[in-house]
Amino acid sequence: MRRVDYLNKKKRKNKGWIVASAIAVLVLGGGAAWTGAHDWDLKESAVSLKGVLGGGTEKSPADQSPVPPQSAEEDQAPASGGGEQPVPEEKDDASDALAGIGEYDDDRPLPSEPTYIDGVLLANKKYPLPADFAPGEDPEARAAFDEMAAAAKLDGFELAPFSTFRTFERQKELYDQYVARDGVEAADRYSARPGYSEHQTGLTFDIGEANQEQHWARNSFGDTEAGKWLFANAHRFGFILRYPEGKEDITGYMHESWHYRYVGKELAAKIHSENLTLEEYLLGGQKQKQRHEPEPADPAK
Numbered sequence: 001m002r003r004v005d006y007l008n009k010k011k012r013k014n015k016g017w018i019v020a021s022a023i024a025v026l027v028l029g030g031g032a033a034w035t036g037a038h039d040w041d042l043k044e045s046a047v048s049l050k051g052v053l054g055g056g057t058e059k060s061p062a063d064q065s066p067v068p069p070q071s072a073e074e075d076q077a078p079a080s081g082g083g084e085q086p087v088p089e090e091k092d093d094a095s096d097a098l099a100g101i102g103e104y105d106d107d108r109p110l111p112s113e114p115t116y117i118d119g120v121l122l123a124n125k126k127y128p129l130p131a132d133f134a135p136g137e138d139p140e141a142r143a144a145f146d147e148m149a150a151a152a153k154l155d156g157f158e159l160a161p162f163s164t165f166r167t168f169e170r171q172k173e174l175y176d177q178y179v180a181r182d183g184v185e186a187a188d189r190y191s192a193r194p195g196y197s198e199h200q201t202g203l204t205f206d207i208g209e210a211n212q213e214q215h216w217a218r219n220s221f222g223d224t225e226a227g228k229w230l231f232a233n234a235h236r237f238g239f240i241l242r243y244p245e246g247k248e249d250i251t252g253y254m255h256e257s258w259h260y261r262y263v264g265k266e267l268a269a270k271i272h273s274e275n276l277t278l279e280e281y282l283l284g285g286q287k288q289k290q291r292h293e294p295e296p297a298d299p300a301k
C-alpha cells in the first residue's frame, strides 16, 4: 500500500493530496456543481441537493440522486515501486499546473481578464471570470448546437438546451439568496459563487431531451437513449462533456451528464477520444507531449 497521509495538505505535489482533495471536493464542491452549472429550476435543485448531501429532504424524487461519488483513487497511478524517487522536472510542471485545480482559491479576487490558454477560454474554481465578463450566448456555439440537434432529430431525439448563458449578476442573485437563507457555508455546498460558473462564458449548454424534463439536470439523463446519443456524438459538433465521471478532482465538479461545453470540433474530438478533461488538455501537458514515460534510472547514480 502507498504511504499516503490523506490529511497532509501541504504535500501539494503528492498525488495522495489530489486524492484527498478529490474527496473534499466531492463533498463540498458537488453541491456547487449541482446548481452552479445550471439555473433550471434552481429551487428544486437545491432541495434535491440537500437530499444528496444527506441533509434529508421530504420531496426528493427517487431517481434524482446523482451517481454516487466514485473512488477518485482508481484514477490515480500507483506510486512507482514504493521507493521515494525524485519526480522528473517535466512531470512536476504538469502536476503543479493541475494541483488543487478543482478547488476555490479563497484569497484571490476575481481577475480583470478571463483566462485563455492557447485561445481556449477556461472557467473553473481556479480560473474564475471577471464580474463584467458578459459575452452572451456564443453564436458559433449556438450554430453548432443547432447542427447537432438536427442530427439528433434524424436519429429520433429532440434535444433541448434548457440553460446556456448566465450573467454574473444572475449567479450573484441566486447565490446571495441562498446565503441569506442558509448561510455561506451551506450555500457554498450547493450553489456556485458568482464569477465561477462556466455558464458565464456563453459557451456552455445544459442539454436535455424535449418533453423529458424529469431527466433535466439529473444524471439519469446520461442513462437515457438521448443522453447516450449525446455523449457519443457531441464531439462531432464541437461539444465536450465538461464534467465526466471520475474526474471530479480535476474539474471541481461532480459528473454532470447534461452539461456540455463548446470547444470546436478539432479540440472536442481529441478530448473525447483521449478521455481528457479541458483542464488536463490545457494544463496537464497533454498538448505538447503525448505521453511522458519515465526515464530509465541512470545507472551512474
Ligand SMILES: [Zn+2]
Residues within 6 Å of the ligand: 036, 037, 038, 163, 199, 204, 205, 206, 258, 259, 260
Ligand atoms: Zn450546466
